[in-house]
Amino acid sequence: MSKQEKHNKNEECVKVVVRCRPLNPKEKEDGRTQVVFVNPQRGEISVTNPKGDQAEAPKVFTFDSTFEPEVEQETVYKNTAYPIVESVLEGYNGTIFAYGQTGTGKTHTMEGKDEPKHLRGIIPRTFDHIFRSIKGTPNVQFLVRVSFLELYNEEIRDLLQKNIKKLELREKPGSGVYVKDLSTFMIQDQEELREKLLHGRENRAVGATQMNQDSSRSHSIFSITIERCDIVNGESHIRVGKLNLVDLAGSERQSKTQATGSRLKEAININQSLTTLGNVISSLIDPKATHVPYRDSKLTRLLQDSLGGNTKTVMVANVGPADFNFDETISTLRYAHRAKSIQNHAKINEDPKDAMIRQFQEEIAKLKQQLASSVDKDGNIVMEAEVIQVEKVITINDDEKVKLLQQKLEQEKSEVEKKYQSEVKKIEEDKKLQEKEKQQLLQQLMDKEEREQKQREQQEKLLKKLQKMQEKVIQGDEIMQKALEKERELNKAQQELQQRKDRERQIAEQIKKNEDLALEINQKYRSQAEEAQDKTKRIKALVGRLKQIEGENRELNDFYGSEIEQLQERRRDLQKELKLKNLILEYFIPEKELERLQLRAIYNEELDEWMYPFIHLAGNLIRNSEERKEQEQEMKFQEDVEEILKLEEEGHPNVFFVYTEEGPIREDDIDPEQRKKKAVAQARKQSAKKRPTSKPGQSATSKRPLSGVKNSNNSSTVTADSDNYPKAKGLQPKK
Template sequence: MAGNRREEAAGYERVLELDVKLGQVSIRNPRAAPGELPKTFTFDAVYDASSKQADLYDETVRPLIDSVLQGFNGTVFAYGQTGTGKTYTMQGAWAEPEKRGIIPSAFEHIFTHISRSQNQQYLVRASYLEIYQEEIRDLLAKDQSKKLELKENPETGVYIKDLSSFVTKNVKEIEHVMNLGSQTRSVGSTNMNEHSSRSHAIFLITIECSETGPDGEEHIRVGKLNLVDLAGSERQNKMGAHGERPKEASKINLSLSALGNVISALVDGRSTHIPYRDSKLTRLLQDSLGGNAKTIMVATLGPASHSYDESLSTLRFANRAKNIKNKPRVNEDPKDTLLREFQEEIVRLKAQLEKRGMLGKKRRRSSRRKKAMDGEGVVDNEGEDENEDGLEKNMENYLKEQKERLEEEKAAIQDDHSLVSEEKQKLLQEKEKMIEDLRKEQEATELLAIKYKAMESKLLIGGRTIVDHTNEQQKMLELRRQEIAEQKRREREMQQEMLLRDEETMELRETYTSLQQEVEIKTKKLKKLYAKLQAVKAEIQDQHDEYIRVRQDLEEAQNEQTRELKLKYLIIENFIPPEEKNKIMNRLYFDGDEDQWKFQPLVPTGGYPLGPARAWLCRFMLPLCAPETAPR
């Protein structure tokens, strides 16, 4: 829960009450009729303004990151009104350890775990993207204008084509990747927040781990962590409608509405269709919502009366989301792991380097035999034998020595006046060629060695630079911290269960000493039930009001899109000749996989044949006609 400074300055009253021990949030309607009870929601954990970032991470997020390191998929996303602390929750203040958010804490957690691991190889890579006005942008790409496409694979699920990925070896490197992406993220000033996130941002970390199993075979497991910072959920009239802000808000609310519809369909249990395709956000989070992932949703709230409607909407959204049942599983031995590719490439490079070393050894020996046969014995064989092991270990020294020897032989030939001019020239050319071949071999070997070291350095192996005693102490501290967090969670669940049982027990054990006492107790119970009935009626009315608000927002978005469509059709009708328009319309087809209209290529290709089948598809999914009437 976070208080907005502008709301505090305006003097709005507080409408939220949080019970951290019971995990409950109560919200009071500032416009409520006398006697109306506050609405109470119960969650897995609740954190108030006095809670620390470390409390949230250790008690709630840490177990999920541990699962990702074991090969599960995990998602953490923050949802709430602009200005309530979503970005602070996810990122926090990087420079201050006690204020670091979920993302920097997760970085530290991941690489600390890797450094302490034994007999395991890790490969960690990071990607960063944003969904801005329903368009996907790669925040780490050089070309920020390029829009990326969503694809779907039957085996791996939904993915983003051409999304860049950076292999990182430590916390500093992955923080650098994060900072680079954050600089290009879409932000803007609104009435609710001077630096409001105007896009949904997803930082994706893929952790691949290779380990030898009990069967003696090497197994690879892959965990994927989605760290999601959603754009603010609020009505446009609170934002300040100027410039691009209304259009941004319309797209944001549409995608968040689609997210709400997916959650409602998942919780309903009767829905046969889950509308994942209604937005790019829900398609990307498909696994996180009812699929193969462990998911944490952090709902951020504003305590001021000014934010009552948005806070109540957020609480209802979170209350529905907590009932989603996911089906997580370990991703073991997938086919397309980058770690396996790296391991195979390292083995290949190592074999090439070893082969070059053996070649060097053979050349030295054959060179000595040739000199002995020719009677040129000018080389100190004893000295070479002593250095042979060193040369074998260090290719660079060997190649340098060979080059010096060839230069000496070349100088000896030039000084030998007994040789005929043509023979001398021929020998010199041979030596020049040998020197050039040696130089090329040296360059190739150096390139191979550099590539080998670079590839090997990207694979992280724990237990190399850590003092075992310190390592064990740190492990014990973390284990104790996890035990405390688990104990708090169990206490909270037990208290919630005890409250429910107390009410049931009171009803079962009621005995009355007199008729008057029975009347009093039953009257009290009647009043309590009547208050609950009134609360349910108020809830129904609130739901109806919320429905009207959502509908109004959708109508506003529809009107805006209709105006844009009318403008585009006006341009088409007045500036594009009819025959050209018909050519364009005939080339259009609907791609169901990507959920968008596309053009057929002018030249038929193997992927999209021109013909009756494609023409039938075009007739089946026709583009929108020009709107005849629309709200003005």
């Protein structure tokens, strides 16, 4: 099979399903009408325009699956998440994300209610599914890890940590985008996973209150990584699958939420990630597109692999049934419809270099070896001095021996205690011994006891570590295997039945289409009146269709119009910001220096940031040095002096200017002799714990009296008086 064929074989489209929730009590009370109707057999959803005239036909969309308001959570799980979780257990990456307007049931679909159990959503059902499968897979070792993050206003927060520290995105060639310092926890069963979900939810609510935000305006990603190690022909074979469970922020267009001022800006920012998600989807399905704007938002960077990458993805689009949501419902369905055409190419992640299960296995083997080498064949502890002799007779890596050792340790502890007491007694009773001798013996005995105690403690520590590590590696058994096989067979049969039904549906549709066509061709009119009647009917239907298309065009124009408006607003903001930066650069940074700085800057692809070598020696960072730890500063002091001196020779980015009659001059060019002193002083400043803080905007140069510019400690200050004004570029009044 060629590489291209292999690649095509892995290709599969993003699966898109739509779920409509029931009318809620408030909507019923308000007398709202239902305009959304679902036909799960045909995978269709139709929406009637409440403002359209009677001739306007409902808009019909077809998806991989559609779910009616009454659908059970279990049915949703079986049809959406089940196959993805099965794939993740095999070593594929999987993503399930919920999209839709606020209040349409995204959280209900993803999380549901804890009790009663039948209301549990996709995430808790995933937990049970994973551990049921693991327990039913004997002879395979598994390691499960979890992380939970929130993305709000383009900032990432760890939901499994109490502090609301912002986290950064990083990119590693080969392994893709990851969140630096995001905490990950090893999990042993579904209860632990549930605890993490609850913990994250609590932190999300607390964080939302602290930041005066509403959780429905943030996105959350709950990630479960499953590593498995199978033994194939005596060799270990590792596979790693990662499952992302994503609850997106409400997709409603923010201009409709009546937010104003800073709230609107924040809302636009939040929507920006969803707009970018939409743009990414559009680019992925547009054969002419040459660029996919993943980098335009953190959300799309995090979901990069899920859209067009190495992941099996399911999108659950949620809609409300009521008339007043018509516009948003149509917008959600269009968004979802576009996503249907995205092609992913998922493959099993085999033997990744950084698999944690391999590190665990190696560490466990090492611990077992250490422990086994310190016991003899009967499980007796061998003291250090005797190890060499004993190592010859024992077999390393003996599980039985480790168990034996555990029992022996307990037993020996009490025996030694007794022995020690009796020996002390014996010595004390021995009247013939001189006091000195007695003391010596006692001391020897105590030393021996201390050595043995240390050895025992060491072994206990190793045992505990070994037990802990072994607990993390989970393994199934044969009893559960039978039940799991039955369950899988049943699900497979159900899926096959569904596929057969789909095929039959498609064939029936095709037959009907052909029949209609044949009827049309063969139609013979018995009278002119009949022909006129029939043609009028057809014209009416065509007019209805025309009106529907016109309506759709208007809606599309409105939809894209408001998207463009938002993008333009963002562009205006960015331009304003750019103008400010340009103004500062133009008037306060001399052109030559700017050029030098631009030349020195290096773009770091991995961090997606511009950087300077030795940036820690640049002015702004030096001012922050007081926050650094004293210890770190001391160590760096000598290093910094040397660096500064070295950089002084080459020209470094930490440049201060003196504005003189001749224009801006590098401060250090004035007195070369002072340069050396300054380097030491500068490094000292870095290492000094306390340092007078400069006010924001006050540059390091403002502490020195400069020609024409006086420090605030001196009575004279800078005025706009042109006589006092130096002719340096930065301080010249603008003509």
